[in-house]
Amino acid sequence: xxxxxxxxxxxxxxxxxxxxxxxxxxxxxxxxxxxxxxxxxxxxxxxxxxxxxxxxxxxxxxxxxxxxxxxxxxxxxxxxxxxxxxxxxxxxxxxxxxxxxxxxxxxxxxxxxxxxxxxxxxxxxxxxxxxxxxxxxxxxxxxxxxxxxxxxxxxxxxxxxxxxxxxxxxxxxxxxxxxxxxxxxxxxxxxxxxxxxxxxxxxxxxxxxxxxxxxxxxxxxxxxxxxxxxxxxxxxxxxxxxxxxxxxxxxxxxxxxxxxxxxxxxxxxxxxxxxxxxxxxxxxxxxxxxxxxxxxxxxxxxxxxxxxxxxxxxxxxxxxxxxxxxxxxxxxxxxxxxxxxxxxxxxxxxxxxxxxxxxxxxxxxxxxxxxxxxxxxxxxxx
Amino acid sequence: xxxxxxxxxxxxxxxxxxxxxxxxxxxxxxxxxxxxxxxxxxxxxxxxxxxxxxxxxxxxxxxxxxxxxxxxxxxxxxxxxxxxxxxxxxxxxxxxxxxxxxxxxxxxxxxxxxxxxxxxxxxxxxxxxxxxxxxxxxxxxxxxxxxxxxxxxxxxxxxxxxxxxxxxxxxxxxxxxxxxxxxxxxxxxxxxxxxxxxxxxxxxxxxxxxxxxxxxxxxxxxxxxxxxxxxxxxxxxxxxxxxxxxxxxxxxxxxxxxxxxxxxxxxxxx
Numbered sequence: 001x002x003x004x005x006x007x008x009x010x011x012x013x014x015x016x017x018x019x020x021x022x023x024x025x026x027x028x029x030x031x032x033x034x035x036x037x038x039x040x041x042x043x044x045x046x047x048x049x050x051x052x053x054x055x056x057x058x059x060x061x062x063x064x065x066x067x068x069x070x071x072x073x074x075x076x077x078x079x080x081x082x083x084x085x086x087x088x089x090x091x092x093x094x095x096x097x098x099x100x101x102x103x104x105x106x107x108x109x110x111x112x113x114x115x116x117x118x119x120x121x122x123x124x125x126x127x128x129x130x131x132x133x134x135x136x137x138x139x140x141x142x143x144x145x146x147x148x149x150x151x152x153x154x155x156x157x158x159x160x161x162x163x164x165x166x167x168x169x170x171x172x173x174x175x176x177x178x179x180x181x182x183x184x185x186x187x188x189x190x191x192x193x194x195x196x197x198x199x200x201x202x203x204x205x206x207x208x209x210x211x212x213x214x215x216x217x218x219x220x221x222x223x224x225x226x227x228x229x230x231x232x233x234x235x236x237x238x239x240x241x242x243x244x245x246x247x248x249x250x251x252x253x254x255x256x257x258x259x260x261x262x263x264x265x266x267x268x269x270x271x272x273x274x275x276x277x278x279x280x281x282x283x284x285x286x287x288x289x290x291x292x293x294x295x296x297x298x299x300x301x302x303x304x305x306x307x308x309x310x311x312x313x314x315x316x317x318x319x320x321x322x323x324x325x326x327x328x329x330x331x332x333x334x335x336x337x338x339x340x341x342x343x344x345x346x347x348x349x350x351x352x353x354x355x356x357x358x359x360x361x362x363x364x365x366x367x368x369x370x371x372x373x374x375x376x377x378x379x380x381x382x
Numbered sequence: 383x384x385x386x387x388x389x390x391x392x393x394x395x396x397x398x399x400x401x402x403x404x405x406x407x408x409x410x411x412x413x414x415x416x417x418x419x420x421x422x423x424x425x426x427x428x429x430x431x432x433x434x435x436x437x438x439x440x441x442x443x444x445x446x447x448x449x450x451x452x453x454x455x456x457x458x459x460x461x462x463x464x465x466x467x468x469x470x471x472x473x474x475x476x477x478x479x480x481x482x483x484x485x486x487x488x489x490x491x492x493x494x495x496x497x498x499x500x501x502x503x504x505x506x507x508x509x510x511x512x513x514x515x516x517x518x519x520x521x522x523x524x525x526x527x528x529x530x531x532x533x534x535x536x537x538x539x540x541x542x543x544x545x546x547x548x549x550x551x552x553x554x555x556x557x558x559x560x561x562x563x564x565x566x567x568x569x570x571x572x573x574x575x576x577x578x579x580x581x582x583x584x585x586x587x588x589x590x591x592x593x594x595x596x597x598x599x600x601x602x603x604x605x606x607x608x609x610x611x612x613x614x615x616x617x618x619x620x621x622x623x624x625x626x627x628x629x630x631x632x633x634x635x636x637x638x639x640x641x642x643x644x645x646x647x648x649x650x651x652x
Contacts, residue, residue: 044439049423053439066613067430068520148607168520169599169611172527183520187597188423247604283555 048194049186050201060204066168066183072204086175092207093162097155099147103164103184104129105342109199109215110208119158121147128337152177162205189256189278192264196220196345215343222346223264226353229360230266237295237356240270240325242279242287244317249287250279250300258298258352265353270294284319291323296356297331303370307333311375330355331372338368395467403461410457414450421447430519430615433512462502469498493638500632507625518616523565525610534571534589541566541577543610547603558603563595565612580612592617 045052051063059080060072071083075090097119098104104120107113114131123143124136135141142158145151147167155163156177163174166185174181182205190198196219203212239262242251252258254272262269270290274282279300291297301307306316310331314321325331332355341348351368354361393399418425424444428436441448473495480488521529523540530537546562565580569588578586586593594615599608 042443044443046424046440046443049426051427051439063427064520066520066522067427148609167609168522168597168613169524169609171520171522172524 045200047197047201048190049188050194050198052201052204062182062201062204064182064184065186066171068171068183070180070182084175085178086180089162089180089205091205093205095159095161097144097158097160097163099163099165099167100184101340102342103166103202104132105340106199106202107206109343110203110206110211112206112208116206117141118160119144119155121145121150128340155179164202185278187277189253189276189280191255192223192257192260195257196223219346219349222349226261226265226349230353230357233266233357233360235357235359236266236268238268238270238293239296239298239356240287240290240294240323241298242271242282243300244284244287244320249282249284251282251287252278253280261349261352262356265356267356288319288323291320291325294324295329297323297325297329298369299331299333302334302336302338304336307331307372309373309376313372332369333372335368335370341368344368391467392471394463395471396464397468399464400461400468403457403464407454407457407461410450410453414454417447417450424448425451428512430517432515432517433509458505462505465498466502469495490638490642493635493642496635496638497632498635500628500630500635503628503631504625505628507621507623507628509621510624511619511621514620516618518614521614521616523612523614529614529616531589531591531616534591536572536589536591537570538588538593539568539570540612541568543598543612545598560598560601563598563612565595565598567593590618592619592622 043054049063049065049067053061053063055061058073058077062070062072064070069087071080071088072091073080073088075092077090079085080088094116095118096107096116098107098117099121101122104113104117107117108129108131113129114135117132117135118140119142120127120132120136121144124133127133127136132141136143142154144155144158150170152173156179160179163170163179163181164184165181166183168183171181171183182202184198184202197216199215200209200212203209240251241258241262242249251271251274253274253276254260254269255275256278259269259272263272271282274280274286299307299313301313301316307313310326313331314326320326338348348368350361351364351366354364355366355369355371358364421444424440424447427440431439437452441451473492476488476491476495483491518532523529523538525540525542528537528539542565544564544566545560546564548556548559548561550556563582567578567580567586569576569578569586571589578588580586580593580595582595582598585595594617595612596615597613599611601608
């Protein structure tokens with residue numbers, strides 16, 4: 001009889017399982033420090049789709065937003081022969097070109113902006129960060145052309161050791177120039193945790209792990225405060241974040257950090273069922289349906305882009321004139337410097353929470369958003 | 383000693399073990415569904431970095447969400463052993479009695495066992511894929527740019543991006559969106575050149591590598607102007623041959639089984 005012996009079979013099964021887990025378990029838990037100045041850096045750190053794997057004191061592998069692997073080695077170390085030079089980054093990096101405002105803000109959060117940034121893709125007049133304005137005036141930071149038409153000659157002259165970009169289409173050209181590049185965006189929107197921890201991903205490039213940990217602790221404290229203040233609030237405002245443009249409707253999906261924050265701050269995000277990339281396109285019907293009973297609307301448009309009043313927004317796009325926030329709710333537009341202020345994420349999170357629940361943030365003064373009036377203020381005649 | 387080995391062998395081939403394993407696999411996969419859905423980024427790298435490096439990094443550092451996968455491997459390994467032992471027992475019995483039946487009858491009797499062996503080969507193929515595949519991730523091509531395939535001297539150049547756009551009227555929001563992203567590639571092995579069309583559902587094979595389109599831009603004709611690019615995963619997967627062989631074996635077994643079930647049984651009934 002082939003009767004199963006439960007005890008023996010289970011013992012065999014658990015032995016096999018233990019062996020498999022043991023094979024998979026990392027044996028380098030003690031491998032700490034190395035490339036970074038902080039001895040407490042973990043051997044492996046995963047932040048959303050980004051990851052850092054410290055293989056040895058002289059070598060770390062990082063996985064960027066496009067799934068590419070780059071190798072970090074100390075500045076004085078010999079060039080490894082098993083990877084192309086364009087995938088090797090010598091740390092601490094001393095010269096960086098950054099495409100996005102977010103990347104620049106992260107450099108600022110790490111305290112390396114003035115020392116390392118040598119090139120940007122926005123002209124001086126579009127910057128609100130004083131260090132960049134000063135750097136561009138002094139000629140230390142170059143405008144290398146708009147992101148859609150980068151001047152590679154100018155880029156090469158800046159002699160960057162690293163390019164931070166959201167645009168993977170520049171990688172072949174940068175590979176030819178043997179300049180390592182990190183793609184800092186992903187095909188899915190950054191969740192709140194990734195947004196808060198992204199600074200820890202870039203920290204090893206500059207050996208600023210302690211600064212990154214301090215930054216994260218600050219944001220985490222702000223989040224704890226938001227949780228504490230908003231816990232148990234009875235009123236949960238319905239929030240939408242996006243806008244309708246000429247032919248397209250773009251919103252922040254539910255998996256984006258703003259969607260998660262709204263939920264965390266005892267509010268109801270109208271697009272929480274939408275999943276995908278940041279600034280994702282949805283149908284007009286879906287947008288208008290969500291707008292029927294929303295209380296608060298965050299538009300992408302700044303005042304410069306026409307978001308000066310509810311009336312102005314409705315004129316810009318008559319389709320949205322009947323959504324509830326424009327008729328009886330509240331509408332907020334970002335101030336121009338908001339997009340460059342990711343290093344003040346704690347303040348931004350708090351401000352969004354204050355907008356959602358003004359009842360627990362008495363006398364709060366907005367710094368990053370502005371509430372749109374019903375109609376254009378009447379200009380006084382001189 | 384021989385007695386112990388025999389008892390272990392029979393325990394491993396037990397149908398009770400099969401039923402238990404199937405129930406455990408079902409429960410584990412339900413658990414895995416929720417872990418995968420909530421922590422997708424943990425499992426995405428498994429597609430390109432290989433099983434062992436994944437186990438040493440993502441897997442072992444996130445055990446609350448990955449332990450179901452380790453359990454799945456253990457259960458599948460046990461299922462493969464169970465299937466092999468059970469099937470081999472039956473095959474040995476059939477072969478021992480081969481003189482009592484015709485060759486045709488014997489072949490038909492072996493049909494389910496051929497399918498079982500096919501399943502084991504398929505599982506082995508997937509294991510080989512996860513253990514041995516060489517993947518070049520995040521390779522981006524723009525028109526005119528080329529990609530060198532390591533160890534071959536071969537080059538892949540992107541000639542043009544020739545997408546199909548939605549021109550219908552029924553789905554208004556799809557208007558001018560790319561519905562088939564097609565990239566024309568020039569494959570150069572150092573001596574000859576040929577063109578190939580790559581799409582998201584049609585990888586291109588060249589010099590032992592397979593090129594898969596992972597992403598592309600622009601995704602529509604209007605809207606934000608994105609620069610033309612395709613993102614590739616380039617794979618050298620020794621497991622493909624093995625699981626294709628497994629599928630062939632399974633298909634042969636299935637064909638024999640269906641033949642017996644439909645034609646042979648019909649003849650017997652008549």
